[in-house]
Amino acid sequence: MLGVPRDGEHLVRLVLLFAAGVLLLLVVRALFVPAGFGDYGHFRTGAIADAGKRQNVFAGRAACAECHGEVLTALAKGSHAKVGCESCHGALAAQVADADKVKPVAIEVVELCSLCHAKNQARPKNQPQVDPGPHAEGNVCTECHDAHAPAA
Amino acid sequence: MLPHGLEGFMYPNEMELQWSILIVLYPFLTGLVAGAFILASLERVFNIEAIRPTYRLALLTALAFLIVAPLPLQLHLGHPERAFEMFLTPHLTSAMAMFGFVYLWYLLAVLVIEIWLEWRPHIVEQAQTRTGILKLLYRVMTLGSNNVSPRALAIDDRVGRFITVIGIPSAFLLHGYVGFIFGSVKANPWWSTPLMPIVFLFSAIVSGIAAVLLIYVFYCLSKGIKLNMACLDTMGKFLFYAFVVDFGLEMLDLVHRNYEADESLKTLNFMAETRLFGSQVVLQIIVGTLAPLFMLGLTQLVKLTEQARKVIFTVAAMLTMVGIFAMRWNVVIGGQMFSKSFLGYTTFKMGFATREGLLPALVLLVLPLFILWALTRLFPPMDEAEKETEPAPDL
Amino acid sequence: MNVDRRQFLAQTTKFLLLTGVASEAWAFVESGRPQDAPDYDLTRHWWAMFIDIEKCIGCGRCVDACKVENDVPAEAHFSRTWVERYNIPAGDVTNPKAESTPRVDSTAGGRHGFPEIYPEGTSGKSFYVPKMCNHCAHSPCVQVCPVGATFESPDGVVLVDKAYCIGCRYCVQACPYGCRFIDPRTNTVDKCTLCYHRITKGLTTACCEVCPTAARQLGDLKNPQDPIHELLRTHTVQVLKPYMATGAKVYYNGLDGAVR
Numbered sequence: 095m096l097g098v099p100r101d102g103e104h105l106v107r108l109v110l111l112f113a114a115g116v117l118l119l120l121v122v123r124a125l126f127v128p129a130g131f132g133d134y135g136h137f138r139t140g141a142i143a144d145a146g147k148r149q150n151v152f153a154g155r156a157a158c159a160e161c162h163g164e165v166l167t168a169l170a171k172g173s174h175a176k177v178g179c180e181s182c183h184g185a186l187a188a189q190v191a192d193a194d195k196v197k198p199v200a201i202e203v204v205e206l207c208s209l210c211h212a213k214n215q216a217r218p219k220n221q222p223q224v225d226p227g228p229h230a231e232g233n234v235c236t237e238c239h240d241a242h243a244p245a246a
Numbered sequence: 247m248l249p250h251g252l253e254g255f256m257y258p259n260e261m262e263l264q265w266s267i268l269i270v271l272y273p274f275l276t277g278l279v280a281g282a283f284i285l286a287s288l289e290r291v292f293n294i295e296a297i298r299p300t301y302r303l304a305l306l307t308a309l310a311f312l313i314v315a316p317l318p319l320q321l322h323l324g325h326p327e328r329a330f331e332m333f334l335t336p337h338l339t340s341a342m343a344m345f346g347f348v349y350l351w352y353l354l355a356v357l358v359i360e361i362w363l364e365w366r367p368h369i370v371e372q373a374q375t376r377t378g379i380l381k382l383l384y385r386v387m388t389l390g391s392n393n394v395s396p397r398a399l400a401i402d403d404r405v406g407r408f409i410t411v412i413g414i415p416s417a418f419l420l421h422g423y424v425g426f427i428f429g430s431v432k433a434n435p436w437w438s439t440p441l442m443p444i445v446f447l448f449s450a451i452v453s454g455i456a457a458v459l460l461i462y463v464f465y466c467l468s469k470g471i472k473l474n475m476a477c478l479d480t481m482g483k484f485l486f487y488a489f490v491v492d493f494g495l496e497m498l499d500l501v502h503r504n505y506e507a508d509e510s511l512k513t514l515n516f517m518a519e520t521r522l523f524g525s526q527v528v529l530q531i532i533v534g535t536l537a538p539l540f541m542l543g544l545t546q547l548v549k550l551t552e553q554a555r556k557v558i559f560t561v562a563a564m565l566t567m568v569g570i571f572a573m574r575w576n577v578v579i580g581g582q583m584f585s586k587s588f589l590g591y592t593t594f595k596m597g598f599a600t601r602e603g604l605l606p607a608l609v610l611l612v613l614p615l616f617i618l619w620a621l622t623r624l625f626p627p628m629d630e631a632e633k634e635t636e637p638a639p640d641l
Numbered sequence: 642m643n644v645d646r647r648q649f650l651a652q653t654t655k656f657l658l659l660t661g662v663a664s665e666a667w668a669f670v671e672s673g674r675p676q677d678a679p680d681y682d683l684t685r686h687w688w689a690m691f692i693d694i695e696k697c698i699g700c701g702r703c704v705d706a707c708k709v710e711n712d713v714p715a716e717a718h719f720s721r722t723w724v725e726r727y728n729i730p731a732g733d734v735t736n737p738k739a740e741s742t743p744r745v746d747s748t749a750g751g752r753h754g755f756p757e758i759y760p761e762g763t764s765g766k767s768f769y770v771p772k773m774c775n776h777c778a779h780s781p782c783v784q785v786c787p788v789g790a791t792f793e794s795p796d797g798v799v800l801v802d803k804a805y806c807i808g809c810r811y812c813v814q815a816c817p818y819g820c821r822f823i824d825p826r827t828n829t830v831d832k833c834t835l836c837y838h839r840i841t842k843g844l845t846t847a848c849c850e851v852c853p854t855a856a857r858q859l860g861d862l863k864n865p866q867d868p869i870h871e872l873l874r875t876h877t878v879q880v881l882k883p884y885m886a887t888g889a890k891v892y893y894n895g896l897d898g899a900v901r
Contacts, residue, residue: 101398104366104391105405108359111389115354119333127334128805136337137792141802142683145794148838151710152847174853181702181851185709209700209754210853216726216755216767217698221854255745257772257819259719264810264823324808324828331788331807342811343787432885433781433817586819587901589745 152180153187161193165242172243173222182206182241207235254590263582263594266602268318270578271610273424273446274571275315278614280421280447281454282308283357283413288484290410296480302627303465304458305361310618312353318610319345321601341427352420356413362387363406365625367394383624421450428577435510436581441499448492453570455485456563461618463560471628475552479545482559485566486542493535496573513588521583521591526576534569538562681841686796687863688835690849691872692771694895696856699724699769701751703848703857708752710836710847715752719822721833722773722848723750729899731764741765743899770893770900771857773848774799774820774833775881778888782812782821791830797862797890798835806830817885835859862890 130139158179159166169175180186182201189196204226213223239245252261286304288294320326336343362369370392373384422443428434429442459481466473503511518526541562545555579594597603707722708715728744746755751769759767776799777783783791783799790806793799806829813821813830824831836846840859844850849857860869872878872894879896880889 101393101395102401104389104393104398105401107389107391108362112354123334126330131335131789134795135792136335136789138789138802138805141792141800141805142794144802144804145798145800145834145837146841148711150839150842150844152706152839152850154839154844154850176855177853178850180706181853185706185847209702210698212754212757214699214755214757215759215761215763216728216769218695218768221698255725255747258723258747258750259813259822260819261718264813322809324810324823324830325806328788328805328807331790331805335789337786337789339784340787340811342785342809345787427811431781431785431815433815582814586817587745589742589901 150187151185153185153190155179157190158186160190168243172240172245174241174244203234203236204230207241251593252590253592254585255587256585256590256592257587260582260585261592263579263592265578265582266322266594267575267579267596267604267607268322268602268610270571270574271318271607272315273421273450273578274453274574275311275318275610275614276421276424277446277450277453277570277574278311278457279308279315279352279454280417280450281452281456282311282458283417283454284451285455285458285481285484287410287414287417290407291414294480296476299474299477299628300458300462300481302364302625303462303622305357305364306618306621306625306627307458307461307614308454309357309361310614310621312349312357313617314610314614316349317613318607321606321610341423341430344423348416348420348423352413352416356409356416360406360409360413361625363402363409366402367399368625370394418447422447428581433586434581435508436514436584437577439499441495442577445492445495445499448488448495449570449573451488452485452492452566455481455488456566456570459485459559459563460567463556463563465622465627469628473556475555478559479555482542482545482555482562485559485563486539486546489535489539489542489566493539496535510588513584517580517584517591521593522576522580525572526580530569530572530576534565534572538565538569541565683795685863686840686861688776688797688840689860689862689869689890689892690773690776690835690846691858691860691869692891692893693856693858693876694768694770694893694897696854697724697769697771698854698856699726699751699755700853701754702851702853703771704750704752706847706851707833710839711834713824713831714826718749719831720750720752721820721831722771723747724755725751725770725772725900726755726767727770727897727900728759728763728767729765729897731766766897768895768897770896771848772818772820772881773891774835775818775887775889775891776833776835778890779886781815781817781885781887785811785815787811794837798837798840799832800834800837801830801832803827803829803831817882817887818889860892 128138128140131137133139134142155166155178162179166179169177183198186196186198189198208226210221211223211226213225217223235241282304285297286301286308289297289301320329323329332343332346336346366388369384369387373381373388373392376384425443425446428437428446429439431437459478462477462481463473465471503514541558544550545558550558582592583594584591599605701724704720704723705715707713708720711721713719713721725745725747730741730744732741733739746758748755755769776793776797778793778797780793780799783793786792787809788805788807790802791799791812792802808823808828808830810823810830813823821830821832823829836844836848839846845859846857849855849859858869858872860872861867862869869892873892876894878892878894880887880892881896881900882889
């Protein structure tokens, strides 16, 4: 090195060592930063696709209409019009995919209907509510009420 | 697994604490690093000659704690093998992202260089006289240069002073950013305050001085070296004044909070009076702040014997360490014990031999002392000339 | 420099640049095109949610559906969405200055509904508040992530990159709404994704799908025909913790001032 006194040589070596370290860090960075990082923001672009990859477990009511159109027609006329099929019958994308192999799980009627209709002070006043025990008198709700077309 | 002692209402995802004793430990350790370095810089940059005997010890202390500092973080991460991502894609809006760079900068560009420059004559000498693996180690450290001529050493001294000067703001950054990590979280009223980095820094200085004081006392005792009273007195004085500022800042936060009395106050006060009472009121304030302040204040106001001062400084320093650890605990754990709905509280369940339990925390607390011991073997903190020095003139 | 050398340099630079651009483009291709469904265009959506407190009956179907759809452990205390029951005691006429604290409960996040604990005649008012990630436009959780593992997608959904998250939990601390948690199975952060895998295929979220009263409705603020515009215009709408200025995109109708 021109002009650097021998007495400071160890410091020059130190600086060179540091420069090598910084260079190494830059090379490693260039090699290992994931592809597509930063295209849309400070994240790996592939993560958006990853979020979209999950398989549906719920089919959505439009899928039910393909085979069960009459039920949906009846439903639309009653007060359960807004209730989705899978709200009561559980997630059924598997059934839509293979109707013969997968059947919906049997419903525990009183337990399920009580979730929405058991008397509860916190529910909005326009929600139909009853005290399940005295009201049902030992019967199952569907004895008197058609869940697909309840009285308005 | 719901913790027992859940009281009132907490959002379902808040019930379990996310940041454990390991995250209490990290600011404690970096605080010691920053504090020890600032004590060392008092001698090097501000020419406070009296504490010269602790200069080298303070540097080694800082290094020992700095080496251990990332370990609690690594142990805590869900994916420690991905920690390197902070170097690859640091998110510039995140205070935590600067950890990797600030740490590396402080370790390599400040502390290691300063230690290297300070001990270079010793390193060069050992490289020539030692044998075996230690010879190799020392030879690597010489970077191939055996030049310890007076001119080279003069250059070293100038560069060392320069490094110390940039080291001071670097130390502030190393620990201050941790305070900012907490202080900038608007979601958490226990943490969110601009005072947080400043309080963290001053308590770091306090804990650093106390740690070096204790290490100096125990090192001298173990080697049969006479304690330099001027040094001890000066350290005690700086500890006292730093503590006064630290306590003042913490009181300012408390008074301000109680005065403004926003929505969070009731929840926070209740927490401080019940679940945090032991660690905050008893350990941090009474045992860890008021007691050592009183003891140190006594040494400033009343003429005491040498023996009495030695005992008081040592005990006060020990209590200080407890108090500053409790302060970190109260910030980290306290900030997670109440619900952000201000309607409930939870408890902190700490395991023992689990990844984030008491045992690893204790190991990490003790490990720096072993490293320090090894460092003192490689880099002697006191040469023969310093061992029985005349007391330096009083300031 | 003579002409030959200049030409050579120009050619080399051009070659390097083009190769650079080509490699950039290829990298983009390799990284996975963001649009998974054939006609989903990221730039034409801005997702939000409308929640009507006056319609929520606290049945908890949404909480259950979310766990089923998104493979969140059913019995775990953490949840991507949950329902809170608020009961605000009536003021004491003899001591109106006394502060009354709302009573709130959410056992299992409301997944099994809510047993009646406030019988007829209990004073005050009670209602249900469904909660979830607010997919904030100025998200504090995105701000604090040290590596860029959580982000807001161009169509307004705050997502987590599970392959990149280091599990530091800073985002969990930074969220004012408590919607993030650590999934112990992956040791990464998890939270509501607005059923991204469904909404990008024209379906609605699992929680909206099963809501029997349409208390929850997915909205697309970039779609001029979306009903959410009318809803926002005709209702008194609030977001949670507006003073935090998070840009929350879950809009509540009928949100009481006591709700936290």
